[in-house]
Amino acid sequence: MAVAQAPITDVSPTACAWCAAELPGTGSRHPGRVLCGRCGAATTDPWPSEATLAEAYKSWYRPAGGRFAGPGDAVLKRSRGALAKRLDAIAPPGPVLDVGAGDGTLLDALRRTGRDATGLELASTRPDIRAADITELGDQEFAAIVFWHSLEHLTRPAQALVRAAQLLKTGGVLVVAVPNSDSFQAKAFGDRWLALDLPRHLVHLPAKALVSRLEELGLRIARTSHLRGGQVVFGWLHGLVGRLPGHPDLYDAIRRPEARQSPIGPGRRTAVLAAGAALTPIALAAALAEAAARRGGSIYVEAVKR
Numbered sequence: 001m002a003v004a005q006a007p008i009t010d011v012s013p014t015a016c017a018w019c020a021a022e023l024p025g026t027g028s029r030h031p032g033r034v035l036c037g038r039c040g041a042a043t044t045d046p047w048p049s050e051a052t053l054a055e056a057y058k059s060w061y062r063p064a065g066g067r068f069a070g071p072g073d074a075v076l077k078r079s080r081g082a083l084a085k086r087l088d089a090i091a092p093p094g095p096v097l098d099v100g101a102g103d104g105t106l107l108d109a110l111r112r113t114g115r116d117a118t119g120l121e122l123a124s125t126r127p128d129i130r131a132a133d134i135t136e137l138g139d140q141e142f143a144a145i146v147f148w149h150s151l152e153h154l155t156r157p158a159q160a161l162v163r164a165a166q167l168l169k170t171g172g173v174l175v176v177a178v179p180n181s182d183s184f185q186a187k188a189f190g191d192r193w194l195a196l197d198l199p200r201h202l203v204h205l206p207a208k209a210l211v212s213r214l215e216e217l218g219l220r221i222a223r224t225s226h227l228r229g230g231q232v233v234f235g236w237l238h239g240l241v242g243r244l245p246g247h248p249d250l251y252d253a254i255r256r257p258e259a260r261q262s263p264i265g266p267g268r269r270t271a272v273l274a275a276g277a278a279l280t281p282i283a284l285a286a287a288l289a290e291a292a293a294r295r296g297g298s299i300y301v302e303a304v305k306r
Contacts, residue, residue: 013045017043019038019158021038032044040181042203057122063256068259081112085113090302092172095115095117097118099151107119107129133154134163142169149230154203165218183226184289188239194234195235195298223301225296229297232290232298233287240282240283249272
C-alpha cells in the first residue's frame with residue numbers, strides 16, 4: 001500500500017490508509033486529510049515523513065516526568081488500572097499484548113492482576129516494551145491484544161488488525177479504542193477537533209469502519225461503547241474552550257511545562273483552566289447526548305476470536 005511506506009519527505013497519499021482504495025477517487029479533501037469515498041475513513045495528507053514524525057514525537061510529547069500537571073497522571077493510572085481489571089475479567093488465561101504501550105502504565109496495571117504483559121512502541125523505554133511493529137511479530141498466542149488510542153498512530157493500521165487477529169488464541173479478546181470521526185464533536189469542531197492530532201494520527205476512522213473491519217476478520221463483536229473509549233468529555237471541553245477569543249489550548253494548559261507544545265504564562269493558564277471548569281457541565285451534557293445517539297467522540301470495541 002502506497003501510504004504504508006516511510007517517505008523521505010512528506011508526500012500526498014495515493015491510497016487510503018484503511019482500505020487501500022485509490023485517492024482521492026470519489027473522496028474529498030479537507031485541511032490535513034483526504035476522505036475515502038469507499039470506506040469513509042480519512043488519511044492524513046500530506047503523509048508525514050520519518051523526519052516529520054520524529055519532530056512530532058519529540059521529548060515534550062511524553063516526558064519521563066509525566067505528561068499532566070496536578071492529579072492528571074494519577075487519574076491516568078487509575079483509568080489504566082480499570083482497563084487492566086476489565087481485560088483480566090473478559091480474557092482467557094494467557095499473556096496480554098499492549099500495542100502502543102507508551103510509558104508502560106497499562107503493563108504495570110496488568111501485572112498487578114497477575115497477567116504476563118508485553119508492550120510495543122516506536123522506541124523501547126524498558127525491557128518489557130519492544131521497539132517493533134505488530135506485523136513483525138513471530139507466531140505467539142495472546143489472550144488479549146489492546147490498541148488503546150494507538151491504532152490511529154500506525155502506518156499500517158488495517159494490517160495491524162489482521163496480524164492481531166492471527167495472534168489471538170481462540171476465545172481471546174481484541175480491545176480497540178480510537179477517536180470516532182463520525183462523532184458529534186468531530187462534526188462540531190471540524191478542523192479544530194482535538195482528536196485529529198495531525199500529523200501523529202495517520203488514519204481517522206468512523207466507528208462503523210472499525211466495526212466492519214473487525215467483523216470481516218471473523219471476530220465476534222462482544223461490546224461497543226461510546227463512553228468507555230476515553231477523551232469523550234475532554235474532547236468537547238477542549239473544543240468549547242478553543243472557541244473562546246484567542247483559541248486557547250486547554251490540552252496544553254493541563255500538561256506539565258515540559259510537556260507543552262507551546263509555552264503558556266501562569267495568568268493565561270489560570271484563565272484557560274477557569275474557562276474549562278465553567279464549561280464542564282456543557283461538555284458533560286454534550287458527551288452524554290452523543291453517546292446516547294451512538295455518535296460518541298471515541299469508539300471502544302471488544303471483539304472475540306471464535
